[in-house]
Amino acid sequence: xxxxxxxxxxxxxxxxxxxxxxxxxxxxxxxxxxxxxxxxxxxxxxxxxxxxxxxxxxxxxxxxxxxxxxxxxxxxxxxxxxxxxxxxxxxxxxxxxxxxxxxxxxxxxxxxxxxxxxxxxxxxxxxxxxxxxxxxxxxxxxxxxxxxxxxxxxxxxxxxxxxxxxxxxxxxxxxxxxxxxxxxxxxxxxxxxxxxxxxxxxxxxxxxxxxxxxxxxxxxxxxxxxxxxxxxxxxxxxxxxxxxxxxxxxxxxxxxxxxxxxxxxxxxxxxxxxxxxxxxxxxxxxxxxxxxxxxxxxxxxxxxxxxxxxxxxxxxxxxxxxxxxxxxxxxxxxxxxxxxxxxxxxxxxxxxxxxxxxxxxxxxxxxxxxxxxxxxxxxxxxxxxxxxxxxxxxxxxxxxxxxxxxxxxxxxxxxxxxxxxxxxxxxxxxxxxxxxxxxxxxxxxxxxxxxxxxxxxxxxxxxxxx
Numbered sequence: 001x002x003x004x005x006x007x008x009x010x011x012x013x014x015x016x017x018x019x020x021x022x023x024x025x026x027x028x029x030x031x032x033x034x035x036x037x038x039x040x041x042x043x044x045x046x047x048x049x050x051x052x053x054x055x056x057x058x059x060x061x062x063x064x065x066x067x068x069x070x071x072x073x074x075x076x077x078x079x080x081x082x083x084x085x086x087x088x089x090x091x092x093x094x095x096x097x098x099x100x101x102x103x104x105x106x107x108x109x110x111x112x113x114x115x116x117x118x119x120x121x122x123x124x125x126x127x128x129x130x131x132x133x134x135x136x137x138x139x140x141x142x143x144x145x146x147x148x149x150x151x152x153x154x155x156x157x158x159x160x161x162x163x164x165x166x167x168x169x170x171x172x173x174x175x176x177x178x179x180x181x182x183x184x185x186x187x188x189x190x191x192x193x194x195x196x197x198x199x200x201x202x203x204x205x206x207x208x209x210x211x212x213x214x215x216x217x218x219x220x221x222x223x224x225x226x227x228x229x230x231x232x233x234x235x236x237x238x239x240x241x242x243x244x245x246x247x248x249x250x251x252x253x254x255x256x257x258x259x260x261x262x263x264x265x266x267x268x269x270x271x272x273x274x275x276x277x278x279x280x281x282x283x284x285x286x287x288x289x290x291x292x293x294x295x296x297x298x299x300x301x302x303x304x305x306x307x308x309x310x311x312x313x314x315x316x317x318x319x320x321x322x323x324x325x326x327x328x329x330x331x332x333x334x335x336x337x338x339x340x341x342x343x344x345x346x347x348x349x350x351x352x353x354x355x356x357x358x359x360x361x362x363x364x365x366x367x368x369x370x371x372x373x374x375x376x377x378x379x380x381x382x383x384x385x386x387x388x389x390x391x392x393x394x395x396x397x398x399x400x401x402x403x404x405x406x407x408x409x410x411x412x413x414x415x416x417x418x419x420x421x422x423x424x425x426x427x428x429x430x431x432x433x434x435x436x437x438x439x440x441x442x443x444x445x446x447x448x449x450x451x452x453x454x455x456x457x458x459x460x461x462x463x464x465x466x
Contacts, residue, residue: 027150029248030143034162036246037139038169040096043239044103045170047232050177051110053299053316054309058225059113063424066296067115068122070420075126076413083134083406092135092250093243099132100240107233111226130409137405139250140166141394157335159391164331167386171327171379174320177232182313184228185220202305203362206297207427220309276396277404279449281411282442287385288415289435290350294319294378296420297428298357303371306362319375319382326383339388340450346388347443349381354439358432396453 055065079086087095102124109121144162148155299312330342356374389408397404422431 027146030147030150030162031165033248034140034143034165035169036242037136038166040100040239040243040247041136041166041170042173042176043235043242044100046173046177046180047107047235048103048177049173050181050313050316051107051229051232053178053295053312054181055295058220058309059118060300064113064115064118066420066423068113068118069296070417070424071119072122072126072129073413073416073420075123076129077410077417079127079130080134080406080410080413081130083130083409084402086131087135087138087250087402092138093247095128095131095135096243096247097240099128100236100243102128104233104236104240107229107236110229126413130406130413133409134402134405135250136166137390137393137408138401140390141398141401141405142250144394145398154335156391156395159394160331160334160339160387163387163390164327167327167383167390168324168331171320171323171383171386174323175317176320177235178313178316178320180231180313181228182310182317184224184231185313186310203302203360204358204429204432205361205427206301206305207429208424275452276449277407279445279452280392282438283446283449284389284408284411285415286350286435286438286442287389288412289419289438290354290385291382292416292419292423293354293357293431293435294375296423297431298375301428302357302360302362306364306367307371311368315371315375318372319379322376322379323382323386324379326380327387328383330384331387334388334391339392342384342388343446346381346384347439349377351436351439353378353381354432354436358429358436 052069055069059065059068090098102121106121106125109117140162141159144158145155147153147162148158299316303312303315334342353374360370360374393404393408394401419431422434426434
């Protein structure tokens with residue numbers, strides 16, 4: 001109770017710092033802006049995530065799908081570094097509008113996926129994704145502090161609540177997008193394999209470096225793929241209209257107003273020497289790589305290979321449903337349990353899933369119940385990662401949100417890029433060993449971070465009482 005009370009007092013002081021930074025565009029419209037932002041992301045990412053989940057399966061020739069993802073996330077590294085500067089110059093709302101336009105371009109490039117079309121569009125999307133996600137994080141954080149200032153409620157609780165609203169709606173994209181993709185692909189995609197080939201080439205045995213042991217999948221017809229992409233294109237346009245028409249502009253923080261262009265360019269690196277961020281880097285990398293495992297290895301080696309591409313969407317929809325419920329429930333539970341308990345639950349679940357993938361050998365359609373159970377459990381952990389990680393960064397860096405979230409997305413993008421790059425040369429078994437090791441190290445360092453934060457607050461409180 002003492003620790004929770006100390007955190008509350010600390011956050012109340014933080015709220016006072018934000019009281020001078022409010023703007024009429026946010027004040028009184030915090031919940032409305034959160035829902036509009038969430039709805040925009042829902043429509044655009046319904047399209048993007050469904051396409052991303054199918055990249056390793058649909059565009060497998062010469063590794064085009066995974067290579068495009070590597071380029072996309074590789075350029076997010078650059079855009080994350082430049083995100084504070086971009087947001088300083090053009091503002092958060094315009095950054096979102098430009099991002100949605102480039103999402104439309106990316107969807108269009110998938111109508112004719114070649115190295116000459118998909119790679120350039122992936123690079124453009126990567127270049128805008130850093131400002132996109134940094135703007136999203138700042139919108140939610142600024143709304144939470146403004147609401148806390150206006151109502152007198154605990155800022156950390158409101159951070160968790162608004163992140164819960166956003167990620168609950170955001171994770172619905174895994175349901176809508178994947179149901180659309182599977183419904184369209186189900187009648188078209190064929191799948192032919194026998195039990196012996198499944199046992200030796202799918203799951204943990206999928207290995208691109210062993211000749212004849214890499215998974216090659218049957219493809220749906222072009223007309224069916226075009227129908228699916230057409231639906232997703234409409235979703236992209238709706239998201240663009242929502243943001244451009246209804247979202248309030250993001251007010252500039254005191255840091256944005258007072259910093260120079262040079263300071264904003266270098267600001268992403270301010271946390272490189274900050275011990276709190278250094279302790280978090282493996283944790284952030286883990287949150288990126290566990291998603292990369294799901295998007296590439298799980299969908300391709302555990303679903304498409306033994307069962308067929310038509311089932312990818314249905315299984316990922318179950319994952320999305322689980323993540324949605326988890327984000328909604330755990331964001332409310334954080335008020336009573338604190339983030340530490342929730343992160344501990346996510347760590348245990350994630351380790352269990354990785355170990356299960358390591359020992360599980362797919363057999364075919366008979367595996368469907370186990371795969372559904374696995375993704376539902378995985379989704380519970382993902383809901384915690386999504387809501388609590390953003391709330392944690394907002395709590396640790398309340399007055400440097402732009403560079404802090406840019407740094408956060410920089411490390412996530414770097415981790416995505418590394419994983420997608422090694423996916424083309426390493427076996428699934430080797431990659432699972434890597435992520436299990438990373439999870440172990442990240443968990444230890446996260447505990448060290450919480451201990452450091454606790455003793456810093458304790459020391460500050462003792463100093464105040466003297």
